Amino acid sequence: MKPVALTKEGDSRDQDFLEIAKQPENRRQKMVKALWISIWLFYLSAPVTDLVSGGHGLGARLLGGLGLAVFVAWYLVLVFRTARQMPVRLVLFSLAVLTAEAVVLSLTLGREWLVLFVYVAISSGAALPARYARWTVLGTTALLAVTANAVPGGTAYLAGLLIPALMGGFAMVGVGAMIRTTIELRAARATVAQLAANEERLRMARDLHDLLGHSLSLITLKSELAGRMLPGQPEAAAQQVADIEQVSRQALVDVREAVSGYRRPTLPGELAGARTALAAAGVLADLPEPPAAELPEAAESALAWSLREAVTNVVRHSGAERCRVTLETRQTLDGPVLELTVTDDGAGGDGGTPGNGLTGLTERLEALGGSLSAGRTGPRGFALTARVPLAPA
Numbered sequence: 001m002k003p004v005a006l007t008k009e010g011d012s013r014d015q016d017f018l019e020i021a022k023q024p025e026n027r028r029q030k031m032v033k034a035l036w037i038s039i040w041l042f043y044l045s046a047p048v049t050d051l052v053s054g055g056h057g058l059g060a061r062l063l064g065g066l067g068l069a070v071f072v073a074w075y076l077v078l079v080f081r082t083a084r085q086m087p088v089r090l091v092l093f094s095l096a097v098l099t100a101e102a103v104v105l106s107l108t109l110g111r112e113w114l115v116l117f118v119y120v121a122i123s124s125g126a127a128l129p130a131r132y133a134r135w136t137v138l139g140t141t142a143l144l145a146v147t148a149n150a151v152p153g154g155t156a157y158l159a160g161l162l163i164p165a166l167m168g169g170f171a172m173v174g175v176g177a178m179i180r181t182t183i184e185l186r187a188a189r190a191t192v193a194q195l196a197a198n199e200e201r202l203r204m205a206r207d208l209h210d211l212l213g214h215s216l217s218l219i220t221l222k223s224e225l226a227g228r229m230l231p232g233q234p235e236a237a238a239q240q241v242a243d244i245e246q247v248s249r250q251a252l253v254d255v256r257e258a259v260s261g262y263r264r265p266t267l268p269g270e271l272a273g274a275r276t277a278l279a280a281a282g283v284l285a286d287l288p289e290p291p292a293a294e295l296p297e298a299a300e301s302a303l304a305w306s307l308r309e310a311v312t313n314v315v316r317h318s319g320a321e322r323c324r325v326t327l328e329t330r331q332t333l334d335g336p337v338l339e340l341t342v343t344d345d346g347a348g349g350d351g352g353t354p355g356n357g358l359t360g361l362t363e364r365l366e367a368l369g370g371s372l373s374a375g376r377t378g379p380r381g382f383a384l385t386a387r388v389p390l391a392p393a
Contacts, residue, residue: 041072043115047105050112064109071101071116078123091127095120095136099143106147111154114161117144121165125172133176137169208255215251219244253367265304267291271325274311278323281315283344286324295338299388302364303327303340306372306386309357310342318346318382329390336390337370343383361386 050056051064078086078094102116117140124136144165148154226240268290278285295303307325314323323344330339362372370388377383 043118044068044072046112046115047109050110054110054112056109060109064105067101067105071098071105071119074098075119075123078127086127088128088132091124092132092136095124095127098123099140103143103147106151106154111148111151111157114144114148114151114154114157117141117147118161118165118168121169122172125169126176130173130177133169133173137166137173140169141165212251212255215247215254218247219251222247265301265308267295267300267304267307267327270304270307270311274307274325277311277315283314283320284322286322288325288327291327291338296390298368299338299370299390302361302368302370302388303338303386305364306340306361306384307342309361310384313357313382313384314342314344314346318344320344320346320382330387334369334389337387338390340386341383342385343377343381345381347380347382358384 047064047068051061051068056064074094074097078091078098098116098120102113102120105116106113121137121140121144124140125133128136141162144161145158148158148161222240222244226237226244229237229240271287271290275285275287311323311325314320323342326339326341328339328341330337358372358374365372365386365388368388370386372384372386374384375382
């Protein structure tokens with residue numbers, strides 16, 4: 001199973017939808033979302049103006065203001081919360097209360113209050129699942145038309161409210177569907193990636209078990225046999241120990257080959273990485289183009305590891321200002337070899353015992369019939385040269 005590749009552009013679009021869908025996690029996010037929602041409350045200016053200068057009595061103003069405050073508060077609760085956080089029955093009950101308020105306030109205070117139906121339609125589209133919202137939006141719009149006909153002068157406002165109620169409600173249904181689909185898609189991608197990682201771990205475990213199971217069993221058996229032979233048959237015990245060494249070396253080779261299949265570097269990739277690392281460290285880099293011809297897998301891998309180790313030493317320890325990398329094919333008495341040289345003008349090594357990195361590279365190259373040389377090139381400067389034969393050793 002191959003891991004699923006996620007593009008940056010697609011992941012960015014998904015993240016935008018998730019930012020809309022998720023609940024505010026801190027005070028700043030709550031304030032931003034509240035401000036965004038509050039912008040749309042501007043259309044309530046008609047009922048507020050009617051309360052102030054509509055010629056209503058004091059009691060009607062007080063009751064109208066209280067009803068509007070309750071309506072807005074309940075509307076904000078529905079918009080802030082989604083159907084996943086509130087049971088559908090509770091959402092339907094809340095919408096019924098808002099609808100009742102819209103009907104009563106419109107019939108008692110006048111046509112300016114018909115705009116409340118638009119908020120009922122939008123909140124139902126935002127808070128309900130699509131299978132319910134499509135009916136509640138239609139029902140709210142129909143009730144708006146009926147109420148407008150019952151309110152004096154309401155039909156004059158009807159044309160300007162039907163389309164916002166209908167389109168706004170169904171727009172929220174569409175946005176909610178996109179949000180839910182995006183969340184499910186992200187969850188599915190995460191699940192597929194997790195399954196792919198688990199499958200890769202299982203495959204690696206199976207490979208290592210198949211490689212080491214027989215070898216370790218044979219080593220254990222021969223060790224026991226050598227232990228029994230040691231007192232009276234030292235020559236036979238020595239042969240068993242030699243067999244143990246041979247089996248151990250072969251097991252080590254098998255494990256290296258298996259692991260290198262999971263994380264085998266390539267020269268083009270390491271050259272690109274070296275360019276980035278040197279530029280980030282402020283080192284002027286002179287790098288060759290990747291070889292046009294296809295290289296033997298083992299030789300390319302060994303040189304790629306050598307390049308990585310050399311560039312790492314330049315960046316971390318040398319204090320160099322310039323670094324030059326060459327990649328050349330040379331003809332020797334033993335056949336053609338590919339030679340990688342990394343030179344810098346830094347402080348260089350201390351001439352002491354080589355570190356674990358260079359020791360490991362030496363072993364890796366010598367296993368292929370190659371060689372590694374590293375040392376100072378003068379008062380300042382260090383050079384590392386790795387050679388691998390292009391023909392099998």
